[in-house]
Amino acid sequence: MICSSSRTIVIPREAKFQYPKIYKHSHLNVKTYVYHWKPRFQSKDFSRLIRSNFRRMAIEPLTSGASGRINALFSLRALRSFLLLLNAVVLFLVLPFRGTRRASAIGSGEKVGKEVKQESRRKGSSSSSAAVVRVPVAMLPHRSAAVVVDKEAAARRSLAIQRVVQDDDNETVREFSLFTSARGDTLFTQSWTPVSATVRGVVVLLHGLNEHSGRYSDFAKRLNANGFKVYGMDWIGHGGSDGLHAYVHSLDFAVTDMKMFLEKVLAENPELPCFCFGHSTGGAIILKAVLDPKVEAKVSGIVVTSPAVGVQPSHPIFVVLAPIISFLLPRYQVSVTNKKGLPVSRDPEALVAKYSDPLVYTGPLRVRTGYEILRITSYLQQNMNRLRVPLFVLHGMDDTVTDPQASRKLYEEAASTDKSLKLLEGLLHDLLFEPERETIMDDIIQWLNCRV
Incomplete structure (x- = not known):
């Protein structure tokens, strides 16, 4: 048969065509072809049929079927093909x-x-009856x-848990817990509780970029000795939490997670004043979180060291290209910050301890992570005047990672009536790992004691 709408030819096996009889319908101006079958197939008759069919297709005028194909160019299917x-x-x-x-x-x-x-070979001897096909x-x-x-995140989490379990300090009870975010990610959290001192307040601690909460264990124990229970959270992609190491798709995720974790801490300690401590990018996360009036009402004060409210990219062109590259290649790594890059402490032993820690990321910065830092700093620059919580800002004047002058601007523009600023000459980025760390810890504890 021949279907004139689709030009489909169906030929039975072992068939023969006679020359078709042609009937013309005057009212439709369409020719009808009728073919009679014979038992045997002859190639010359089939060739004649094909030539006749193509001749008819060539002279047939443009009809609604063709116009429908033209209209299809503007259809949803065409749009999908274009995309x-x-x-x-x-x-x-x-x-x-x-x-x-x-x-x-x-x-x-x-x-x-x-x-x-x-693994399959090891199990093969015990389960040889069931054939299992494993795809590499x-x-x-x-x-x-x-x-x-x-697998890598699970290994990091295992190490983080091991360090908590093996901490046998007699003056502190150190525990860990796993916290599920709104997105379903598993976040590693830990707490330090004083054994002998009476708990007078709570401090929620947020680490900086590329590190983890366990690095601040000494600081947490100092807070314990002064009556403060401490909670730490490894934000997404860091420490014992889920995600690609040091990759942050959105710092708003970390802000949301911090708010949820803060609610959990407040529920466990309903009668105690709650403070927040954040270093570097962790400080920026806390600053953005407390701009939320609901969080502001529940926090008694915040302390930030070297906050990421002003960051200079390695090259000005990065500011222009960052949104594009972070969209196309979010996990692409740029060699702007690693262990051979910007110095963060003047204490050689502190540097060795940091960069030999498997939970500390020492590779190049990922594009999306860098863009998210630029984005949150830009937001904070435009909203500093909305900050109303009690505030203590500390920054090293020789810091080459975050801008100490941005911390000065934060102090000047914040609407807080209770605010303090301490700029430390000659100190670098990681203030709590500088040789003067004991003095800096004392300054923070004294500030907290005055507000309990």
């Missing part, structure tokens, strides 16, 4: 920059695949990357 083409072009343009990352992911996937294979993870690059990230 797919555009996506392919973008991937083609950025492909040279993704080579290293893809190779790394696949390499990690192959490693995981070998481990799975070895390297064959699934996207899933392998997720598996590697999850």
Whole structure:
């Protein structure tokens, strides 16, 4: 048969065509072809049929069917095709920059695949009756990357838990707990509770970029000795929490998580004044959180050291390119901050301890993380005058990571009636790991004691 609307020819096997009889319908101006079948197939008759069919297609005038195909150019299906083409072009343009990352992911996937294979061999003797087919993870690059990230986060969490369990200080009870965020991520949290001192207040501690809450254990124990129970949270992508190490898709996630964690702490300590301490980017997270009137009403004061309210990128062009690159290649790493880069302490032993810690990220900054820091600093610069909680700001004047003059501006523009600023000559970024750390801790504790 021949269907004139779709030009479809269906030929039965072992068939023969006679030359078709043609009937013309005057009222439709359409020719109808009727074919009679014979038992045998003859190629010359079939060739004649094909020529006749194509001749008819060539002279047929434009009809509504063709106009429908033209209208289809503006349909949703055409739009989807265009978007797919555009996506392919973008991937083609950025492909040279993704080579290293893809190779790394696949390499990690192959490693995981070998481990799975070895596991299956070990179990093969006990379950030989059931044939199990395991697909190497390297064959699934996207899933392998997720598996590697999850495995790496689990290893970090295990180490963070181990350090809490092995801390046998007689003056402090150190405990850990796992906290689930609104997005379903598992966050590692820990607490330090004084054994002999009476608890007079609570401090919620937030670490800086690339580090974790466990680094502030000495500071937490000093607070314990002065009657303050301390809670620490590893924000997303850090320490024992979920996520790619040191990758933050949005610092608003960390702000939201901090608010939820603060609610949990307040529920456990309803009658105690609650303070917040944050270092560097952790300080910026706390500052943005307390701009929320609901959080502001529940916090008795905040202390920030070297807050990230003013950050200078490695090159001015990064400010322009950051939104674009962070969208296209969010996990791409830029060599602007690592262990061979900007100094953060004048104490050599403190530097060795930091950069030999597996829970501290020492690799290049990820583009999305850097862009998120620029974004939160820009927000704080425009909203400093909304800050009304009691505030204590400390900053080293020789800090090359965050701008000490931005801390001065924070102090001057904050609407807080109770605010203090201490700029320390010659000190660098990590104030609580400088040689003068004991004096700085005493200043913070004295400020807290005056507000309990």
